[in-house]
Amino acid sequence: MGNIDSKGIKENTYDAIVIGSGISGGWAAKELCEHGIKTLVLERGRDVKHLIDYPTMAKDPWDFPHRNELTLKEKEDNPVVSKCYAFREDAMHFFVKDKEHPYIQEKPFDWIRGYQVGGKSLTWGRCTQRWSNFEFTGPQRFDFGWDWPIRYEDVAPWYSHVEKFIGICGSKDGLEAMPDGEFLPPFELNQVEQHLKDSLLKNYGDRYLVHARWAHLTQPNQIHLDQGRGKCNARNMCQRGCPFGGYFSSNSSTLPWAAKTGNLTIRPFSVVHSIIYDEQKQKATGVRVIDTNTKEATEFFAKVIFVNGSTLNSNLILLNSTSNRFPNGLGNDSGVLGKYICHHNYRGSLGGEIDGFNDTYYYGRNPTDAIIANYRNLHKKDADFIGGYTTYAGAHRDRNDGKTSPQQMGAEYKESMTEPGPWKVYSYVQGETIPKEKNHVRLSADKKDEWGIPQLITSVEYDDNDDKLLNDYFVQTEEMFSKAGVKNIHHSDSKQAPGLDIHEMGGCRMGTDPKTSMLDKRNAIHHCKNVFVTDGACMASTGNQSPSILYMTLTARACNYVVEEMKKGNFK
Amino acid sequence: MKRRRFLSSVGIILPAAMVSTEFFLSSCKADVKEEYFSDQNIKLLDEIGETIIPATSTSPGAKEARIGEFMKVYVTDCYPPEEQNIFWEGVNKIKKNSKSKYGNEFPKLALLQKQEILLSLKNESKIDSNTPQFYPMVKDLVVFGFFTSKPGATKALRYIQTPGYYKGDVPYKKGDKAWAT
Numbered sequence: 001m002g003n004i005d006s007k008g009i010k011e012n013t014y015d016a017i018v019i020g021s022g023i024s025g026g027w028a029a030k031e032l033c034e035h036g037i038k039t040l041v042l043e044r045g046r047d048v049k050h051l052i053d054y055p056t057m058a059k060d061p062w063d064f065p066h067r068n069e070l071t072l073k074e075k076e077d078n079p080v081v082s083k084c085y086a087f088r089e090d091a092m093h094f095f096v097k098d099k100e101h102p103y104i105q106e107k108p109f110d111w112i113r114g115y116q117v118g119g120k121s122l123t124w125g126r127c128t129q130r131w132s133n134f135e136f137t138g139p140q141r142f143d144f145g146w147d148w149p150i151r152y153e154d155v156a157p158w159y160s161h162v163e164k165f166i167g168i169c170g171s172k173d174g175l176e177a178m179p180d181g182e183f184l185p186p187f188e189l190n191q192v193e194q195h196l197k198d199s200l201l202k203n204y205g206d207r208y209l210v211h212a213r214w215a216h217l218t219q220p221n222q223i224h225l226d227q228g229r230g231k232c233n234a235r236n237m238c239q240r241g242c243p244f245g246g247y248f249s250s251n252s253s254t255l256p257w258a259a260k261t262g263n264l265t266i267r268p269f270s271v272v273h274s275i276i277y278d279e280q281k282q283k284a285t286g287v288r289v290i291d292t293n294t295k296e297a298t299e300f301f302a303k304v305i306f307v308n309g310s311t312l313n314s315n316l317i318l319l320n321s322t323s324n325r326f327p328n329g330l331g332n333d334s335g336v337l338g339k340y341i342c343h344h345n346y347r348g349s350l351g352g353e354i355d356g357f358n359d360t361y362y363y364g365r366n367p368t369d370a371i372i373a374n375y376r377n378l379h380k381k382d383a384d385f386i387g388g389y390t391t392y393a394g395a396h397r398d399r400n401d402g403k404t405s406p407q408q409m410g411a412e413y414k415e416s417m418t419e420p421g422p423w424k425v426y427s428y429v430q431g432e433t434i435p436k437e438k439n440h441v442r443l444s445a446d447k448k449d450e451w452g453i454p455q456l457i458t459s460v461e462y463d464d465n466d467d468k469l470l471n472d473y474f475v476q477t478e479e480m481f482s483k484a485g486v487k488n489i490h491h492s493d494s495k496q497a498p499g500l501d502i503h504e505m506g507g508c509r510m511g512t513d514p515k516t517s518m519l520d521k522r523n524a525i526h527h528c529k530n531v532f533v534t535d536g537a538c539m540a541s542t543g544n545q546s547p548s549i550l551y552m553t554l555t556a557r558a559c560n561y562v563v564e565e566m567k568k569g570n571f572k
Numbered sequence: 573m574k575r576r577r578f579l580s581s582v583g584i585i586l587p588a589a590m591v592s593t594e595f596f597l598s599s600c601k602a603d604v605k606e607e608y609f610s611d612q613n614i615k616l617l618d619e620i621g622e623t624i625i626p627a628t629s630t631s632p633g634a635k636e637a638r639i640g641e642f643m644k645v646y647v648t649d650c651y652p653p654e655e656q657n658i659f660w661e662g663v664n665k666i667k668k669n670s671k672s673k674y675g676n677e678f679p680k681l682a683l684l685q686k687q688e689i690l691l692s693l694k695n696e697s698k699i700d701s702n703t704p705q706f707y708p709m710v711k712d713l714v715v716f717g718f719f720t721s722k723p724g725a726t727k728a729l730r731y732i733q734t735p736g737y738y739k740g741d742v743p744y745k746k747g748d749k750a751w752a753t
Binding site: 058060061062065066067068069070071072073187188189190191193194231233234235236358359360361362363364365366397398399400402407408409410411413414415417418419420421 | 623631652743748753
C-alpha cells in the first residue's frame with residue numbers, strides 16, 4: 001500500500017459499505033438505502049448507466065462487421081473469455097479481457113468476469129428457479145459437505161420479496177422440487193415443447209417440463225413501471241442491455257432505485273484491497289480502496305460491510321484482509337476460507353429432430369428455455385451419484401440448412417433455405433457439484449496485480465460424481481426425448497473447465513459451526529459480526545437450481561436483519 | 573440467449589469454425605497482399621456469391637448484400653492464415669479455369685458457365701478431409717454473409733428487431749419465410 005489518505009475520516013464515513021455492484025451488491029444497496037442507511041457502493045470497474053451505456057442495444061445483425069462473431073485476434077488474445085457464449089461482438093465490452101486481470105490456473109478454470117457497475121447482472125442468464133428443501137437438506141441427508149444453517153422456510157418470504165420487485169415470469173406448477181413463487185405470466189410453450197411436456201407426463205408421471213422461470217417482465221406491475229422498466233419485447237438480445245428494462249439488472253432496477261433515496265454513493269474505479277479490522281473494537285471498521293486509475297489508496301469507514309465482489313473476488317478480498325487477529329484472512333479461524341469452491345456442471349447438451357408440427361411456427365424471440373425439474377435424489381438416493389440436475393429444454397425451427405439441395409448453389413438452393421426446416425429439440429444440463437476441501441482458491445505469494453493486490457490461484461476440478469451425473473443426464477434425456485419421438489439424437493460433453501458455467505460458488509460458506517464454516521445463518525462472519533458475505537461465496541452447496549436469485553434473496557434477508565438490529569441500537 | 577450455450581457446445585458450423593485450437597496457436601501472419609481485396613477481386617467475389625445465392629423473383633441475391641465486401645472483412649479478420657491461403661488458392665483457380673475453359677473472366681461468363689466452374693471445384697472437395705476445402709468454405713461464407721445481411725435477413729427471410737411479444741403457436745403455411753434470428 002502506498003500513502004493512505006485517511007484525513008477525511010468524517011467525509012469518508014458511511015453507515016454501510018457494499019463491495020461490488022452486481023446482482024447481489026445492487027440488492028444490498030437497494031435494501032439499505034430504502035431504510036435510510038447511508039450506503040457507499042464500491043465498484044472496481046467503470047460506470048455503466050442504464051440505456052446510456054448500452055452501445056449495441058439497437059443494432060441489427062448486419063451492423064456488426066463480423067456479424068457478431070469474434071475475430072481471430074480476439075480469440076487469440078482471449079483464450080479464456082472467448083469461450084463464453086455471450087462474449088461476442090455485441091456484448092464483449094461487458095466482459096473482462098484475459099490480459100486485463102491475470103490469475104493463475106493451477107488447474108484449468110475459466111474465470112468469466114464483468115468489471116463494471118452492474119457487474120454480470122447485465123449479461124446474466126436470467127434463470128430464477130427457487131431452491132427447494134431437497135437442496136437445503138441434501139448435504140445432511142446424503143452426507144456430503146456440511147449442513148446449511150437455513151431451510152427453505154427461512155428464505156421463502158425473501159424469495160417473494162425479491163421476485164415481486166425484479167419480476168419473474170413463470171407458471172405455478174406445484175412441484176415440490178421447484179417451489180412456486182410470485183410469477184408474472186410465463187412465456188408460452190410452443191407446440192413441440194407442449195408435446196414434450198405431455199409426453200413426459202404420460203410416460204413417467206413424475207417428470208415435469210414446465211415454463212421457464214426467468215427474470216423478464218412479461219406483464220409489468222406498478223412496482224416495475226415505478227422503476228422505469230417496461231414489458232419484455234421478446235428481442236432476445238438481453239446481453240447488450242435492454243432498451244425497455246425488460247429483464248432485471250442492477251443497472252435498470254436496484255441501483256437507480258437506491259439512488260432515488262438520496263442515500264446512495266457509487267464509486268466506480270475503486271478496487272477493494274482489504275477490509276480493515278480493529279482489534280480493540282473487535283470488528284471491521286472500513287475498507288482500503290485503491291483508485292484503479294490513479295492507484296491512490298483511500299480508506300472508507302462504515303458500521304457494517306457487505307461483501308458482494310462476486311464469488312472468487314469476495315474470497316480474494318477476505319483472504320487479503322489480514323491482521324494480527326486474523327493472519328489467514330478475515331474471520332478465518334477455521335481455515336476453511338477459500339476452500340470448498342464448487343460450481344455447476346454445464347458440460348452436457350443433447351438434441352435431435354422431430355417430425356411433424358409443420359403447420360405451426362412462433363412469433364418473436366423467446367429469451368427463455370423451458371425447464372425439466374430435477375427428478376434425481378429427491379426423497380431418497382436413486383442414482384449412482386450425489387446431487388441433482390436441472391435440465392433446460394426447448395424446441396425451435398430454424399432456417400432450412402439447404403443440405404438436401406443437390407447442387408448446393410443457385411436459385412433452388414437459395415429458396416430452399418428461406419423457409420423453416422424441421423423442428424429441432426435441444427437440452428442442456430445444470431448439475432450439482434459436490435463441495436470438496438481440495439477444490440480451492442488461494443493468494444499467490446509472489447504475483448501481484450497492477451494495484452499491488454495478490455493474484456488469485458484457482459485449483460478446482462471435476463470428479464467421478466460429475467461424470468456419473470453427466471452420464472445419467474445423457475441416458476435419461478435421450479430416453480425421454482426418444483419416447484417423445486425425437487430422432488437423430490446426438491449428445492455432447494464439452495469437457496469444459498470449471499468456471500465457464502459462470503456459477504462458481506463457495507469458499508466462504510454458511511454453517512452452524514464456526515469450526516467448519518465462515519458465515520452464520522444471517523451471512524455474517526462468525527468471528528466478525530459486522531461483515532456480511534451474501535454473494536456466491538456464501539454457498540455451502542450448489543444445489544441444482546440457478547443461484548443468482550438465491551444470492552439476491554439472502555442479501556435482502558441479511559440487509560433487513562441489519563436494519564432491524566440498527567433500530568435496536570446495534571451495529572454502532 | 574441461453575440456447576446459444578447449447579449451439580456453441582454442439583458445434584454449429586460457422587464459416588471459420590472448422591479449425592481446431594491448435595491450428596490457431598500455430599498460426600502466423602498470413603501472407604495476404606493488399607491487392608487480394610482489390611476492387612476487381614471484390615467484384616469477382618460478388619459474382620461468385622451471386623452464383624451461389626442469386627437474385628430471384630422473390631428476393632435479392634448475394635451481390636446486393638455486398639457479399640464481396642463482407643468476405644473481405646470476414647476472411648481478413650476471422651480466418652487463420654492457413655484458411656486464407658486455401659481461400660485464395662480457390663479464388664485463383666476460379667480465375668484460371670474461367671480463362672482456360674471459356675476464354676474469359678469469371679464475371680463475364682454466362683450463368684451456366686459460372687455454375688460449371690464452381691461445380692467442378694465443389695466436386696474436387698474431399699468430404700472426409702481434415703483440412704478445410706475451398707467450395708464448402710466459400711459456400712458457407714456466402715450463405716452466412718447473405719442471411720445476416722440486411723437484404724438477406726429482411727427480404728429472403730423475415731426479421732423484426734423488436735417483435736414486441738412472443739407467441740408460441742402461430743399457423744405456418746408452406747412458403748412462409750423463416751425468421752432470420
